[in-house]
Amino acid sequence: MTWIFTVLGFIIIGVGLRDVFHTLLHPSGQGGLTKAAMNSTWRISKPLGLKAVSLAGPFGIVAVILLWAALQVLGWALVYYPHVPQGFTYADGINPSRYPDFIEALYISTVTLSTLGFGDVIATDPWIRALSPAEALIGFALLTAAVSWFLQLYPALARRRALALRLTVLRDGLYLQHLSEFTPETTSRVLDSITDGIIQTRVDLTQTSESYYFRESTAAASLATSLSYAVALSELAKDLADPEVRASGLALHHSLQDLSTLMSNSLGIKGSTTDDTFQSYASDHKYDYQPQDPSNR
Structure with missing residues (x-):
């Protein structure tokens, strides 16, 4: 009967490690x-107001890390459970x-995973003595993984906010209205820089999809609000006579379509057109999406 707890424990351990890997x-x-936990945190926060939505991303990350740790604690506790207390030596007074x-198995598992090493309980069963260092290594790896996650996540958020601010500056500077006054080289360079930002955002959302659940505190830094300006620029530029500008406009147009497709397929942001998808994205982040009419420059 004891093998059932051991097998179940290793299954839970494997499920947790698989999620960390993926x-x-x-x-x-x-x-x-991770996706289920982040999405649940996001959905729970939305009815609670803007402040709760703005904190959903950070709280979701903390919840996921705690979930990873809880799965390891529970899994290893099930492995230890059949051997408690006869497979351990206890310090005097315990x-x-x-x-x-x-409960004792949970305590041993928690102390081992956290690598605290109180020394009050020592494994004497040969198999437990051989396996318990693996849990300590996993605990250290989880700490490293959490730090690595933050190092991946926040640069992606910074790039997304930088792109949003770039589009906001162009919109406030009436770039669309004065497009015909610039040389084709200048226009093409600006469009290409926006395309690069859209592509980088698409890559970031692929590799760190949890970054979607971080809502910016200001509309100026929110890509959800500024994407409408990128759409308008692409619609105008791809129909202009100059071939260099037209090529840059088409590249921006296709990059926006690709981003829209990713949001529809991976994040569940639905829309019949690119504009519709981005409008749903803005609504999900509780921001207004204002489509721009490129014909009214």
């Missing part, structure tokens, strides 16, 4: 548990009969 190391960045066996 979230942080797999090219798609799509850990199933009577293991005072504690329920499963």
Whole structure:
């Protein structure tokens, strides 16, 4: 009967490690548990107001890290449970009969995962002595993974906000209205820089899809509000006579379509057109999306 707990424990351990791998190391960045936890945090926060939505991303990250740790603690506790207390030696003054066996297994697992090493409980069972260092290594790896996650996530957010601010500056500077006054080289260079930003955002959302659940505190830094200006620029530029500007406009147009497709397929942001998808994106982040009419420059 004891083998059932051991097998179940290793299954839970494997599920947790698989989610860490798919979230942080797999090219798609799509850990199933992580995605469910982030999406649940986002949905719960939306009815609670703008402040709660703005905090949904950070809270979601913390929730995922705690979930990863909880799965390891529970999994290893099930592995230890059949061997408690006979498979361990206790320090003087500790009577293991005072504690329920499963609670004691959870305690041993938590201390081992956190690498605290109190020294009050020492494994004597040969198999447990061989396996418990692996849990300590996993605990250290989880800490490293959490730090690595932040190092991946916040640069992606910074790039997205920089692109949004660039589009906001162009919109406030009436760039669309004065487009005909610039040389084709200047126009093409501006359009290409926006295309590069859109492509980078698409890559960031692929590798760190959880960054979607971070709402910017100001409309100027929110890509959800400024994408309408990128759409208007692409619609105008791709129909201009100059071939260089037209090529840059088409490239921007296709990059926006690709971003829209990613949001529809991976993030569940639905829309019949690119504009519709981006409007749903803005609404999901509780921002207004104002389509621009390129014909009224």
